[in-house]
Amino acid sequence: MANSDHVLFLPYPCQGHINPMLQLGKRFAARGLVATLAPTRFILRTARPEPGTVRLAAISDGFDQAGYTEAGSVSAYLDRFEQAGSRTLDDLLRTEAAAGRPVRLLVFDAFLPWAGDVGRRHGLATASFLTQSATVNLIYCHVNAGRIELPVRAAVELPGLPRLEPRDLPSYLPELICLYPAYLEMVLNQFKNLEKVDEVLINTVHELEREEMDYLKRACGAKSVGPTIPSLYLDNRLPSDSDYGFHLFAPDVALCMAWLDSKPPASVVYVSFGSMSALSPEQTSELAFGLASTGKPFLWVVRSPEATKLPRGFAEEYGAERGLIVAWSPQLEVLAHAAVGCFVTHCGWNSTVEGLSLGVPLVGVPQWTDQPTNAKYVEDVWEVGVRVRREEGGLVRRKEIERCVREVMEGGRSGEMSRNAVKWRELAKAAVEEKGSSEENIAGLIAKYCNQKA
Numbered sequence: 098m099a100n101s102d103h104v105l106f107l108p109y110p111c112q113g114h115i116n117p118m119l120q121l122g123k124r125f126a127a128r129g130l131v132a133t134l135a136p137t138r139f140i141l142r143t144a145r146p147e148p149g150t151v152r153l154a155a156i157s158d159g160f161d162q163a164g165y166t167e168a169g170s171v172s173a174y175l176d177r178f179e180q181a182g183s184r185t186l187d188d189l190l191r192t193e194a195a196a197g198r199p200v201r202l203l204v205f206d207a208f209l210p211w212a213g214d215v216g217r218r219h220g221l222a223t224a225s226f227l228t229q230s231a232t233v234n235l236i237y238c239h240v241n242a243g244r245i246e247l248p249v250r251a252a253v254e255l256p257g258l259p260r261l262e263p264r265d266l267p268s269y270l271p272e273l274i275c276l277y278p279a280y281l282e283m284v285l286n287q288f289k290n291l292e293k294v295d296e297v298l299i300n301t302v303h304e305l306e307r308e309e310m311d312y313l314k315r316a317c318g319a320k321s322v323g324p325t326i327p328s329l330y331l332d333n334r335l336p337s338d339s340d341y342g343f344h345l346f347a348p349d350v351a352l353c354m355a356w357l358d359s360k361p362p363a364s365v366v367y368v369s370f371g372s373m374s375a376l377s378p379e380q381t382s383e384l385a386f387g388l389a390s391t392g393k394p395f396l397w398v399v400r401s402p403e404a405t406k407l408p409r410g411f412a413e414e415y416g417a418e419r420g421l422i423v424a425w426s427p428q429l430e431v432l433a434h435a436a437v438g439c440f441v442t443h444c445g446w447n448s449t450v451e452g453l454s455l456g457v458p459l460v461g462v463p464q465w466t467d468q469p470t471n472a473k474y475v476e477d478v479w480e481v482g483v484r485v486r487r488e489e490g491g492l493v494r495r496k497e498i499e500r501c502v503r504e505v506m507e508g509g510r511s512g513e514m515s516r517n518a519v520k521w522r523e524l525a526k527a528a529v530e531e532k533g534s535s536e537e538n539i540a541g542l543i544a545k546y547c548n549q550k551a
């Protein structure tokens with residue numbers, strides 16, 4: 098292996114950012130490069146990584162004992178991460194060089210713009226990786242350029258985008274008082290120093306967001322590299338153990354698969370709100386009874402902090418045969434299973450792309466951040482599902498959950514949605530095949546920055 102074939106991947110340390118970076122690393126590894134994923138020491142100590150072909154290393158966010166929860170606030174976390182991260186990334190780059198594996202290309206999460214500075218000090222090529230959709234990134238670019246006045250109170254018409262109502266925008270933009278100013282700052286800061294990086298990579302499939310990607314390509318040379326899903330799922334093959342990825346929580350794979358195996362094709366509603374969303378007890382209850390009244394089997398991920406919000410007796414009544422309630426699922430395996438006919442999702446970007454790429458129709462129940470925009474596209478642009486309507490005050494009632502699940506699984510447009518889902522699945526699969534849009538971009542990066550022939 099030539100010395101210059103090492104690519105280092107630096108994710109932001111949460112599930113939805115680690116997964117796509119790990120999978121991107123696997124694509125480089127599959128082309129014969131050494132790929133190393135370096136999450137934080139805390140993550141590496143507490144997670145269950147099965148990274149397969151990707152090496153692991155770690156940097157520090159300054160909170161090695163308890164990670165983010167130790168910090169108290171997002172801004173305190175990011176400040177310390179920048180200091181400790183810069184220092185330990187510097188150390189890691191030196192160690193790798195001393196071990197005969199000098200890093201050639203540093204791919205860093207756009208939430209960590211300082212990493213690019215460290216890489217450049219070492220003379221490396223740097224690539225900023227944007228984890229969210231091209232659409233959402235383009236919206237933030239327009240905010241940074243002063244083309245959107247905050248808070249947004251009326252529909253906006255912006256270059257490269259369809260007309261968007263306030264409810265279609267990332268949650269930070271229409272809020273009268275931004276409830277999460279540090280998050281808004283973090284997403285807008287992703288574009289800081291972008292002119293200094295060699296490459297801008299986006300976690301999407303060009304064909305899914307054509308106009309948005311074309312705009313970003315012209316504006317900053319952005320390249321799509323998704324879907325960041327192991328190809329074997331796109332090919333309908335079963336994973337080997339080493340393909341399970343990097344779960345921060347332990348899924349009971351055998352239990353979920355055995356339960357799904359016992360259900361007829363396209364009969365199951367899979368429900369997951371990702372790794373961070375927290376529903377109110379009232380919303381959890383409406384969701385629970387909404388699922389119950391569909392009469393369909395459901396596999397519902399209720400993370401342990403959320404379990405106390407389930408209505409009393411619900412898990413006992415539904416949690417074995419009609420339903421399976423788990424604290425964490427092997428989501429890709431679940432979505433790839435023939436028994437799953439609908440995905441009730443918070444529309445986190447990874448979950449949305451996973452549903453689309455595995456051909457599963459969606460019911461969008463967006464909570465915050467980029468999720469409302471992803472849900473808008475699910476319903477109106479890709480036409481692979483519906484998004485729920487909220488009551489005044491924000492609650493989604495059980496009747497609405499039931500209506501949406503029925504619409505997607507048996508309504509007048511369900512056939513069309515399923516056909517669209519299959520179409521996007523084919524496009525996503527083609528993007529990561531030889532000569533596909535994303536695979537060509539990766540081959541181009543390797544040809545440009547690494548000695549290894551792509």
Ligand code: UDP
Nearest residue numbers: 113371372373398425426428445446447448
């Ligand atoms: N995921 C999983 N098991 C679960 C729930 C989620 O493996 O029970 C994975 C999912 O496949 C996705 C990631 O966790 O890759 C969640 O990312 P997403 O962007 O959808 O949501 P976030 O957690 O960032 O809100």
